[in-house]
Amino acid sequence: KILILDFGSQVTQLIARRIREAHVFCEVHPCDVSDEWIRDYARDGSLKGIILSGSHASIYEETTDKAPQVVFELGLPVLGICYGMQAMAHQLGGVVTSGHQREFGHADVRAHGHTALLSGIQDYRTPMGHGMLQVWMSHGDKVTELPPGFKLMASTDSCPIAGMADEERRFYAVQFHPEVTHTKRGAAILERFVLDICGTRADWIMGDYISEAVEKIRAQVGDEEVILGLSGGVDSSVAAALIHRAIGDQLTCVFVDHGLLRLNEGDMVMDMFVGKLHAKVVRVDAADQFLGHLAGVSEPEAKRKIIGREFVEVFKAQALALKASDASKKGAKWLAQGTIYPDVIESGGAKNKKAVVIKSHHNVGGLPEQLGLKLLEPLRELFKDEVRELGVALGLPYNMVYRHPFPGPGLGVRILGEVKKEYADLLRRADAIFIEELHNFVDEATGKTWYQLTSQAFTVFLPVKSVGVMGDGRTYDYVVALRAVQTSDFMTADWAELPYALLKKVSSRIINEVRGINRVTYDVSSKPPATIEWE
Numbered sequence: 310k311i312l313i314l315d316f317g318s319q320v321t322q323l324i325a326r327r328i329r330e331a332h333v334f335c336e337v338h339p340c341d342v343s344d345e346w347i348r349d350y351a352r353d354g355s356l357k358g359i360i361l362s363g364s365h366a367s368i369y370e371e372t373t374d375k376a377p378q379v380v381f382e383l384g385l386p387v388l389g390i391c392y393g394m395q396a397m398a399h400q401l402g403g404v405v406t407s408g409h410q411r412e413f414g415h416a417d418v419r420a421h422g423h424t425a426l427l428s429g430i431q432d433y434r435t436p437m438g439h440g441m442l443q444v445w446m447s448h449g450d451k452v453t454e455l456p457p458g459f460k461l462m463a464s465t466d467s468c469p470i471a472g473m474a475d476e477e478r479r480f481y482a483v484q485f486h487p488e489v490t491h492t493k494r495g496a497a498i499l500e501r502f503v504l505d506i507c508g509t510r511a512d513w514i515m516g517d518y519i520s521e522a523v524e525k526i527r528a529q530v531g532d533e534e535v536i537l538g539l540s541g542g543v544d545s546s547v548a549a550a551l552i553h554r555a556i557g558d559q560l561t562c563v564f565v566d567h568g569l570l571r572l573n574e575g576d577m578v579m580d581m582f583v584g585k586l587h588a589k590v591v592r593v594d595a596a597d598q599f600l601g602h603l604a605g606v607s608e609p610e611a612k613r614k615i616i617g618r619e620f621v622e623v624f625k626a627q628a629l630a631l632k633a634s635d636a637s638k639k640g641a642k643w644l645a646q647g648t649i650y651p652d653v654i655e656s657g658g659a660k661n662k663k664a665v666v667i668k669s670h671h672n673v674g675g676l677p678e679q680l681g682l683k684l685l686e687p688l689r690e691l692f693k694d695e696v697r698e699l700g701v702a703l704g705l706p707y708n709m710v711y712r713h714p715f716p717g718p719g720l721g722v723r724i725l726g727e728v729k730k731e732y733a734d735l736l737r738r739a740d741a742i743f744i745e746e747l748h749n750f751v752d753e754a755t756g757k758t759w760y761q762l763t764s765q766a767f768t769v770f771l772p773v774k775s776v777g778v779m780g781d782g783r784t785y786d787y788v789v790a791l792r793a794v795q796t797s798d799f800m801t802a803d804w805a806e807l808p809y810a811l812l813k814k815v816s817s818r819i820i821n822e823v824r825g826i827n828r829v830t831y832d833v834s835s836k837p838p839a840t841i842e843w844e
């Protein structure tokens with residue numbers, strides 16, 4: 310295994326991710342672990358190398374962290390990245406100088422001296438025959454004098470010591486960031502370090518993650534009880550499946566049906582978690598309560614606030630009840646959440662894993678404190694695509710794990726204006742038809758379904774009536790709009806150029822099968838200026 314010591318850089322988890330992609334097991338721990346902790350961690354001989362991450366701090370600031378000195382005394386290979394390089398230089402007798410200027414962005418680095426880390430890895434050669442790497446830099450300070458025993462490994466015009474190595478001790482360091490994809494051969498460099506220099510085996514797979522995570526959860530939770538808010542979304546579902554794998558009936562999931570879910574969603578969640586996984590799930594049917602509070606309210610933000618507030622109320626009541634009386638009569642002690650790494654970054658809370666993020670759409674910030682529960686977040690080191698991979702490895706159905714995102718307020722923001730049960734029922738049926746046909750239509754060029762080719766697709770209910778004709782009669786019914794977008798980050802989005810044949814099929818099915826809707830439109834607005842949701 311590889312140990313990554315985290316000095317608080319936003320991209321530390323990317324180091325872990327790149328190493329996982331090389332099929333090597335690694336763990337991220339805060340840089341201030343003690344020497345004894347590290348010795349203990351290395352005791353069974355499975356630790357093969359250590360990586361020191363970047364940071365935003367300067368090594369000469371009083372408050373900043375040094376690497377535990379034992380890192381350099383175990384006889385293991387060490388790779389310092391950015392701040393990690395400066396810490397290594399500083400602690401081994403080199404000199405680090407505060408830069409007056411921050412260097413940030415692309416840089417071309419020249420490799421020197423055929424080191425085991427960089428030799429043969431290059432993007433191009435100069436006419437003089439020097440091997441060059443295109444890398445990403447982000448630093449203010451720099452190493453200006455090599456520590457004893459080190460030789461120059463890489464340089465740029467503005468950073469004469471951009472890499473250094475003591476090959477005898479197998480200490481390597483780079484000023485640039487091999488973990489970000491802007492450093493083109495970065496993955497190759499990290500792979501070279503963990504596989505060739507540290508001598509790890511590339512035999513770790515997502516399946517192994519499960520047993521490791523299961524052990525960790527068991528160690529953390531012991532025989533205490535855990536509560537988890539299950540929404541049916543990817544993150545909470547995978548978290549639930551993983552925790553259930555670890556502690557079985559010590560986990561109770563609370564699934565709040567606010568009446569604004571997709572067609573049969575509640576039953577599907579119960580089938581999966583209770584029927585197949587045999588997990589304990591409390592299903593709370595709170596539709597009347599939510600719809601009651603939403604009656605007469607049409608302003609979008611007001612609707613969102615009501616849904617968020619009611620969600621917290623309902624969940625809190627359930628959690629408190631479980632806290633008071635669970636099967637073992639000891640009371641639940643933990644609140645589990647499907648927080649994933651991008652949520653952690655968003656909160657700016659990567660450093661030393663102290664920050665707590667709760668998906669803001671459910672507005673449950675502060676809930677663990679209010680409930681007096683400890684927080685369990687087994688996915689907080691994983692990226693979304695890794696969470697999906699884990700979900701599949703845990704046996705969750707592909708369709709559940711690769712679902713489009715669904716907003717917390719659900720159909721509440723897809724029924725324009727006042728929310729009524731009648732509208733929600735019509736919308737649910739129309740939307741199910743749209744989604745079904747997106748799964749049915751395959752694009753010949755790519756072999757993918759249109760559901761896979763779109764990032765998010767749904768139906769919007771417009772509470773206006775228009776005139777139509779059906780058979781011999783006149784109709785006067787509601788309108789829906791289909792929305793389908795393609796995006797990589799949901800910050801900007803293009804409307805999807807769905808095939809006419811697909812639109813035609815969806816339109817005729819909705820109008821024929823959902824009595825009460827007689828007109829279907831397609832939304833051809835990009836974001837910006839339009840948003841993805843209509844409210």
Ligand code: XMP
Pocket residue numbers: 613670671714715716717718765799836839840841842843844
């Ligand atoms: P917009 O409409 O802002 O949506 O372009 C961007 C993405 O965010 C989702 N979204 C929400 N998700 N609670 C959520 O959990 C919300 O209140 C909310 N509003 C928008 C939306 O579905 C899209 O994926």
